[in-house]
Amino acid sequence: MASRSRRRRAANKAPDGSRRRVPMRLLLPMLVLVALMAMLMLRGYVHSEILADHRIQPEAAADRVPEKIIDGGPVIDTRSGRTTSLRLSDHRLVLTFDDGPDPTWTPKVLDVLKEHHAHAVFFVTGTMASRYPDLVKRMVDEGHEVGLHTFNHPDLSFQSKKRIDWELSQNQLAITGAAGIRTSLFRPPYSSFADAMDDKSWPVTEYIGSKGYITVVNNTDSKDWQKSGVDEIIRNATPKDGKGAIVLMHDSGGDRRQTVQALDTFLPMMQEQGYEFDNLTEALGAPSAHTKVAGLDLLKGKAWIFLVSAADNITGGLVVGLAVIGALVIFRFVLMLLLSGVHARRVRRRGFSWGPPVTEPVSVLVPAYNEAKCIENTVRSLMASEHPIEVIVIDDGSSDGTARIVEAMGLPNVRVVRQLNAGKPAALNRGLANARYDIIVMMDGDTVFEPSTVRELVQPFGDPKVGAVAGNAKVGNRDSLIGAWQHIEYVMGFNLDRRMYDILRCMPTIPGAVGAFRRSALERVGGMSDDTLAEDTDITMAMHRDGWRVVYAEKARAWTEAPESVQQLWSQRYRWSYGTMQAIWKHRRALIEGGPSGRFGRVGLPLVSLFMVVAPLLAPLIDVFLVYGLMFGPTEKTIVAWFGVLAVQAVCAAYAFLLDREPLTPLISMPLQQILYRQLMYVVLLQSWITALTGGRLRWQKLRRKGTITAAPNAPVQHRPVMDGRSAG
Known part of the structure; x- marks a missing residue:
């Protein structure tokens, strides 16, 4: 396993040792996108309006006409x-x-x-x-x-x-x-x-x-x-x-x-x-x-007719795709608005509880690979926890001294487990084997928790049917434009979705940044798997198929460091998209099975496929047809339709921000996000499809972190002596 991980990292480097550049990976999807745009422009051109022949021209002299x-x-x-x-x-x-x-x-x-x-x-x-x-x-x-x-x-x-x-x-x-x-x-x-x-x-x-x-x-x-x-x-x-x-x-x-x-x-x-x-x-x-x-001139003519016919057929398909994405957007937003409201009212009503309060200690697993810039903030945020915890940092073969930083902190309830580089699923399983308690909290090494996060995250386990809980992951570095766009995506696209999926009982993903599991549930499904690149989605789907409830805890907030460049964002979303496709394919038999697995397969898998794969893949058609309409008409109807879609999205985004008690200021950048961000997500998904269809294997890529995310300002460090302070290796 360790050698395979090293080969993966090596595969991401050029012969000179430098990282491969993103544009090389963008080439094929971009060619497909350019070809589609060219076909659409060709279709628009040959369908341009022909004026009537009876136009009256102003009179002109005829002195030079014989x-x-x-x-x-x-x-x-x-x-x-x-x-x-x-x-x-x-x-x-x-x-x-x-x-x-x-x-x-x-x-x-x-x-x-x-x-x-x-x-x-x-x-x-x-x-x-x-x-x-x-x-x-x-x-x-x-x-x-x-x-x-x-x-x-x-x-x-x-x-x-x-x-x-x-x-x-x-x-x-x-x-x-x-x-x-x-x-x-x-x-x-x-x-x-x-x-x-x-x-x-x-x-x-x-x-x-x-x-x-x-x-x-x-x-x-x-x-x-x-x-x-x-x-x-x-x-x-x-x-x-x-x-x-x-x-x-x-x-x-x-x-x-x-x-x-x-x-x-x-x-x-x-x-x-x-x-x-x-x-x-x-x-x-x-x-x-x-x-x-005959000859070359005839071939040119035939080629032209073929291209025009192809443009018509492709455009016809794109129009169908536009109708599909329109229906999906409306369907999804209606579901989100209705069901997220139901979820908020249910968990916020006076006297609501999941069951008896959960007060027993829990184990917090922190898998870390080269997290030297972030790990201290992560661990210190856990020390402020209002719930009794043990912290297990699993150093997955780091080369930057991550383990030494944690050990040097000398915190009594923190252990470090070292292993050769084997990947995140293996690190989590190693942490699970070393954990002492029946509730397992998992977080990323670049994430910080609020003092109440663990307590809020584990309360749903008061219901014995709950096997896993998704927390509320938030973008901590939202000051940049790309950070603000991801902030909008997290609040609207992830957390509003999770409310909806909670009500429908088919939540697809426990976020790696903040999630909790019942230990017995993890063991029943075989622990974390490395079959896919989205181990969090994989384990969540396995939980559903095993009959466990997976719920969303809105107050369990965690602050994560989002990618700060297009290249890093591309790498992350490419892995997420491809991993989600792998997970859907892995659990495809749920479609024909009975019991809880069949329910998830016939409700959850179609919704995940439509909303997380098909809809993002087709969403850029909204912008493509905006350009088409501006160039070839009807211009006014096109502009009205585009702003209509944007208005619907803005309403949903505003509602999501209000539910999360977030200021609405970042939504100012939403129109630009819809134009640019959609195209990036489209190319990511397109390349994921191409990778899947061609049998390619996507490699893990470590994102560069700055370690700028800290816990809540001035939060006191609370040492809870749950463990005896040993290190294991």
Whole structure:
């Protein structure tokens, strides 16, 4: 055992003897987090709002636009320096549909076109083509042409050439990924007739032509976006005197029911008048606008479509996770508020007692490994105890003189037991073997007790059904921001939880800093186990399964030194999280067992799993969707929802602080804690999951202590000569 512990400590050091840095351990969880955020941002981008095509632009001069363009047709060709335009011959109609594909209306439009043996041109946006690639493929497969309508529908007249290039290339990438083609057709957003070309839009048309695209506007606007009725749409779409026309319609951007109905009437009506409905190149007698794509360009397009689909699926899962965490947060807070109030009223009512007063001496076990900075304060706080005690300090192979410090204090009721380094569970079992009394109090070597702590901690043993008692652990070094955050967590997340779990009779953890056990109960479950890294959670669950009650003593206060750096906090919570998962897995058979074990398994294990593993893992989604909502909307609803969750948490925190009789000042930092602290706990849990799933073994890491926590100010030292002052080794 000793050699294994030494190997554990060695494994935590780099080849040069220095400690391994936390960022190396953060790498995989951070990569997962970044990947999830990237998928969410991608989803937000391709789902960004597309404005309607009927926006009215302020008038601009047209001095630089050639007359033959203004007076020409709706097909404008500026490729290779050309300045030409084309019209359709009589009785030729090209139906064009903008802003799609839409999952509801585009299939209906395609169905009507297929029924009447008509072809059309669909000017698709990159965002919609990326989301619904199957519809783009159907368009091409059924003989229709597709054209570019930019990626996310900006007015190109006010964009840089770099932005224009990006809009075209991304739109083309989406079409390639969807249908395996490139297209040479382009329609600018917010375009109208050729005679509406002005000095802002014409340079864009020339530039796009230099990139190999033909610009297609229209000369007949159905104005279906006005939703003025089927008859009006048909009237607007009908050319005069048998002329050919390019007709503008929409298959996306809102409810297109009237467009579909009008189309179903318009097509046969115009066909009876001798009109043909072709795609653009058919109507012009030109080569197809589509070019097959192969090789690397096709792979890029397919990869893009895959990523967008993955982003949608992942985001869908995250939305489900957000709903789950929302339900868990509400459920947990309702339970905590109700049951913690019940607990407080029960233990504070006049005349309440657990049973006959417990006055017999108890054994206090203090496992210590390199606690030279803290151990004297710890032991002296015990000397002020109002309850008769013996103190056994188990030095677990310390190299800093911890044992010598205790021995040099010369206190008559304190013993030191030395052993080679074997870990905390072994140290506690060694202390148990040396203990004289039937009630065993356990505390950490960096913790101090108040004079009343032991007395308050052991009173519940007046009830013979009680096998273990959890005390009220508090953060002593709360002056720093990270200390204040842990203080909030201890008061709200631990002590309020313990009140709730006490009432539900499924408390998951007796804190290592302050807990007490009935000796017979410990012996029945085999003592402290080193099967997990959370020996306190492990032993508590074993107590429940053996039929013992585990209760919370709110007045048994202990002051512990919390980690003072992110690295130390990370190390501690990583061990706690992984150890809790190990304990849940170890005691999983309680789910199917009968008796007290089954009750704990079917009540306690699910609650512990939900509140201590699942909820913290999903909690950062609240902040992730805050960022998402601020970027992509709806902004106001997102902000209200986030502050609503914060308000609920603040109410619970304030209630917890009032129950613990703590000042509310630290809660000022709670909003920042919720943003930053949640992310740290998320990464801790994520890495714990990864460690568990990959079969990794987490090593014990000793936290650096400063020894700044002392007992209550000016508390007198009371020597209680219970023991004869021997040291054992």
